[in-house]
Amino acid sequence: MSTLKGACIIGQSGGPTSVINASAYGCIKTALENENITKVYGALNGIKGVLDDNLIDMGKEDPNELEYMKYTPSSALGSCRYKLKSADVDDTDYHRILEIFRKYDVRYFFYNGGNDSMDTCNKISKFMLEHNYECRVMGIPKTIDNDLAGTDHCPGYASAAKYIATSLMEIYHDARVYDKGMITVVEIMGRNAGWLTAAAALASYKGCGPDLIYLPEVAFNMKDFIAKVKAIYEEKGKCIIAVSEGIHNRMGRLVSDTGKKDSFGHPQLGGLAALLAKKLEKATGAKVRGIELSLLQRCAAHCASQTDIEESFSAGKAAVECAVAGVTDKMVGFKRKKSKSGYKCAIELFDLSVVANTEKKVPKSWLNKTKDGLNDKFIAYALPLIQGETQLPKEDGLPRFVKLNKIKAE
């Protein structure tokens, strides 16, 4: 493979995670140090930053300050939820991207996001190839949802899982403190894949977790649900339930469907914990508390998994190294390897076309027999991922997050 010299662009897209910046930092740091990469640009707000010629020069940031990116949640470069149309339908955006790539001599494009971002990568890569513009395109995954195909797990998932399991253990202690009965419903993110909600099982594994766990992989039956909660409550006086925001009945109708849609056309969900709490209160007469873990589960960097942080960094680093070595049109992912200590993670490359727009769900064989909890297979999968406490630097007892100068590219 020939040596390719030129500038690179890195952009971030989709919802935040605690470690998306760790990946971006791995990419930026490696690119800045690579002699074939002449300039490292950050696209502000993802692909929109490219379309709007809104690029910043990462080389002009203080390298010591950049290091803080590794522990800063959310997307330091800003994100977007902009989905490129198919070039067959409308190629305006693609021509504009090519124009910008030419303007800055961009020969490497790294895109850091979820399924939709891998789709963007794939479309750009194809267009550049068709227009004989040599540019290596690499996807760097992130998603708390853990639903990307191919890779063993996604950067971002483990930190959210660690926060969810930790919070559930704490809620467990809080929810059983009074001698009065109490039911607690905890709503967890994940529209179609139940990976995040499944993480609540790690708390149960530690003896301080929910009694029941409902994933979107299993059709939800309200009557059965209420009967199960009632039985546990009557026996123990307490019941904790973890539910995915995406639970739906067997017809596919979301329990929490508000009727609204987001900019990708996905239904906007919300208020499920409150809704279930009301139903349970009516059915049991117990005090019921509904808790929504809200966006903290995707940005609680203070409770991130150091394993996740290091792996995310290495994904960003590998993207640059592979691209410089000649790879293109791939997503960097992980392969789990057996080691003496039980867990080892290696980089593996996946075709963008395979990854884009497919969703990996929790295998049904990882559910317990009554489909309201997870079995040991899930624990064995998830536990290694959440190991290690974040080395997030603190200042005055509070996180010290990155402050970028964001100097416009010339």
Next chain:
Amino acid sequence: MSTLKGACIIGQSGGPTSVINASAYGCIKTALENENITKVYGALNGIKGVLDDNLIDMGKEDPNELEYMKYTPSSALGSCRYKLKSADVDDTDYHRILEIFRKYDVRYFFYNGGNDSMDTCNKISKFMLEHNYECRVMGIPKTIDNDLAGTDHCPGYASAAKYIATSLMEIYHDARVYDKGMITVVEIMGRNAGWLTAAAALASYKGCGPDLIYLPEVAFNMKDFIAKVKAIYEEKGKCIIAVSEGIHNRMGRLVSDTGKKDSFGHPQLGGLAALLAKKLEKATGAKVRGIELSLLQRCAAHCASQTDIEESFSAGKAAVECAVAGVTDKMVGFKRKKSKSGYKCAIELFDLSVVANTEKKVPKSWLNKTKDGLNDKFIAYALPLIQGETQLPKEDGLPRFVKLNKIKAE
């Protein structure tokens, strides 16, 4: 003061905090090691454990296991919200308590809770004195609300404050990631005193906090609120607001009043963030997100302040040491002392009668001029309290909380 030999009871009451067990552990450990204290009993579910003769023998717990109490949130002995009637009205409970005290030769009573618990202490102390039963009664404060009179601050506040400030900094990063406008309303606990909500100002001090902070100390005006948010949103495209659950209009009517009351007769609040989000959405047309920090703010031991943990432990320890030395009818509190490093905390004793049922609020002089934020006086007060990261032991990447055997007293 004469030496008093006999057993002791420790009980916990009121809502959980991240460090109430650190205080209980300070008390239990010191009592177990003291030669004048013959037995150390834990009352299960606070004063109800005494009334129901439901005591456990703390001496029968593994001392190594007991150490985990220092980092375990919520009340390890269980809590209650039982308020003793005045003995003039009905002294049944008091006679029962005396009976139990006699049965177990209890000469020391330590009660670990908030205002209502200090009231319980005070009433029991008076009754024992009137009935010539020698028993030393000490209150060990805890409350995330920080509203106890006398003491510079309350064990439990700092850890909740650290969690709130940290979470607000993380939410700040999450809430500004898209190029689209966004308004975020974060609802924080605190019915009458705004200490917890004020902690959000620590995030603003660090440059990543809310634009507006509303405490219950200031009458809330919906029209002004909406106008302020609108102005900030129009200028910056983003606005983050921290509101106390207890905000009310100038007539005292709670913005979030649901009409329901809890077992102490205090109004039950809820849904404020959602309510304000709806109003702001209508007024601005922006995407508005309502977040309730929920009970995680009082039990997130993984984000506790080590300063708070050590001080809480020392409060429990001091209660025993003072009682053995002859003190009774006092609450252990803190006095802030100037030191070369800027902050030092010393133990100070307060009369239970003064502490019970009074509430300390945020001084008006600590608010900014527009009464929608805090000034440097608050920062200088709160910042030293949140220093230090919890040394919470981990097992498998998750908290290792205490597991008590709870062996019944004989």
